[in-house]
Amino acid sequence: MTTTEESTATTVTYATEPTPRLDWAALAPDVFKAMVRLDAAAGRGLDPALRELVRIRASQLNHCAFCLDMHTKDALAAGESVERIVQLSAWEESRHFYTERELAALELTDAVTVLTDGFVPDEVYERAAGQFEEAELAQLIAAISVINAWNRFGVTCRRTPGHYQPGRHL
Amino acid sequence: MTVRTRLLDPAVARAMSAVSAAAKKGLGDPALAELVVIRASQLNHCAFCLDMHLGIARGHGVDERRLDLLAAWEEAEEVFDERERAALALTEAVTVLTDGFVPDDVYDRAAAHFDATRLAHLIGLIVAINNWNRVMVGRRIPPGGYTP
Numbered sequence: 001m002t003t004t005e006e007s008t009a010t011t012v013t014y015a016t017e018p019t020p021r022l023d024w025a026a027l028a029p030d031v032f033k034a035m036v037r038l039d040a041a042a043g044r045g046l047d048p049a050l051r052e053l054v055r056i057r058a059s060q061l062n063h064c065a066f067c068l069d070m071h072t073k074d075a076l077a078a079g080e081s082v083e084r085i086v087q088l089s090a091w092e093e094s095r096h097f098y099t100e101r102e103l104a105a106l107e108l109t110d111a112v113t114v115l116t117d118g119f120v121p122d123e124v125y126e127r128a129a130g131q132f133e134e135a136e137l138a139q140l141i142a143a144i145s146v147i148n149a150w151n152r153f154g155v156t157c158r159r160t161p162g163h164y165q166p167g168r169h170l
Numbered sequence: 171m172t173v174r175t176r177l178l179d180p181a182v183a184r185a186m187s188a189v190s191a192a193a194k195k196g197l198g199d200p201a202l203a204e205l206v207v208i209r210a211s212q213l214n215h216c217a218f219c220l221d222m223h224l225g226i227a228r229g230h231g232v233d234e235r236r237l238d239l240l241a242a243w244e245e246a247e248e249v250f251d252e253r254e255r256a257a258l259a260l261t262e263a264v265t266v267l268t269d270g271f272v273p274d275d276v277y278d279r280a281a282a283h284f285d286a287t288r289l290a291h292l293i294g295l296i297v298a299i300n301n302w303n304r305v306m307v308g309r310r311i312p313p314g315g316y317t318p
Contacts, residue, residue, distance in 0.1 A: 021277060027290035030192035031298075038185035038301075062267045112308045114268050115214045120308050125174055138177035138309065145304035149189075152297040156264050156272045157290075 022157040035149065042142040045135070049080060050102060053088065054109045054140070055147045060089050061113045062151035069161035077166035104131040105140060112144045174310040186305070190298040196291030201230050202254060205240060206261045206292070207299040212241050213265045214303035221313035253283040257292060264296045 025032040043051055052075040059067035072085055087094040091106050098106065108128040111120040128137055153159070194203045204227035211219035227237060239246040243258050250258065260280040263272040284292055 021281075022286060022290055022293070024290040024293055027287045028192070028196055028294050031189055031196065031291065031294035034185055034188035034192050038182065038189060041179060041181035041185050044179065044181070063271060108308075112304050115304060115307060116266050116268070119215060120310075125308075125310075129174075134175050135177055135179075138175055139179060139182075141305060141308040142179065142182045145301045145308070148304060149297045149301045152264050152267060152300060153293065155267055156260075156277070156293050156296075158272075 017160055017162070018158060020158050020160055024153055024157045035146075035153075039146055039150070042139065042146040045139050046143055049075075049078065050105055051143055052078065052080060053084070053098075053102060054105055054144055056085060057088050057091070057106055057109045058113045058144060058147040059151055059154075061110065062148065062155060064151040064154040065161040066154040066159035066164075067147070067151050070164045073164055073166040101131040104128045108140065109144050112141060113148055171310060171312055173312060174308075176309065176311070178305065178309070186298070186301055189294065189301070193291050193294030193298050197288055197295055198291075201227070201232050202257060203295055204230060204232060205236070205250075205254060206257055206295055208237070209240055209243070209258055209261050210265045210296060210299045211303055213262065214300065214307060216303040216306050217313040218306040218311045218315065219299065219303055222316035225316065256280045256283040260292065261296050264293065265300055 052071055055071040056068065056075060059071060075085055076082070084097050087097050088106075091098060091103070095103055104127045107124050108120070111124045128140065132140055194200065197203055204223055207223045208220065208227060211223060224237060228234075236249055239249050240258075243250050243255065247255075256279045259276045260272070263276045280292065281289055
């Protein structure tokens with residue numbers, strides 16, 4: 001290690017890691033087990049790489065640090081590119097990083113996640129319906145809903161990011 | 171309004187019902203559970219869910235005036251007690267997640283009225299109805315299909 005690296009290492013002080021609010025999974029194991037079953041059921045028939053993009057995008061919108069830690073690590077471990085992960089927060093301006101099918105799924109993810117501002121617009125649904133057959137689209141909607149559910153547990157119970165090891169999901 | 175799709179994988183539907191049922195059971199307050207579920211469905215504009223849960227609430231004997239004033243519960247102190255208000259504030263914070271986090275004062279207020287186990291189930295219930303809201307609004311399932 002050079003002197004410069006040593007001095008950098010000693011001057012960087014990060015903020016204190018927050019304490020989780022509630023260990024909800026231990027307190028409500030019945031709810032947790034049903035969530036795990038739901039997560040597995042909602043993924044059936046969907047491309048795993050697409051599902052990770054959807055999970056990361058919803059977690060960005062819902063500001064779930066724990067979920068971002070988990071799903072970016074899982075996506076990277078599964079071979080997703082750093083560029084496509086980084087550009088997800090601005091996907092509308094970086095369309096050429098994604099397929100039309102992925103873009104339709106991301107647009108639907110945004111609409112289904114930000115539900116309090118309005119409904120899911122017809123043009124968004126129609127674009128997704130043009131890329132996914134009906135049963136697959138129903139699964140995509142379920143998958144978007146389920147990551148929204150995990151995001152709500154993660155944020156509300158303030159589960160802390162940084163400790164996830166890829167591949168340990170559920 | 172036309173339904174977009176009625177398809178929903180039966181295993182997904184069963185697991186969603188299991189999440190809702192476990193959360194509701196653990197909360198142990200069916201009338202409060204309906205207030206929470208109706209408020210989230212108002213925020214998420216889920217017509218099917220509102221129709222269904224207003225029907226269930228009336229079945230539980232929840233007073234009409236409370237249902238009428240639920241959308242403005244903050245301005246109706248005489249109608250909702252402190253415990254209900256803490257649960258409704260948490261419902262709103264957990265539902266409108268895209269605008270920010272769940273504020274400490276909202277969380278602490280709920281934690282003062284519910285023990286840790288009930289709080290975990292209350293959060294589970296808010297999450298569960300948000301899940302249903304998304305699946306119903308996303309597929310545009312019209313109101314009226316539910317029979318108590």
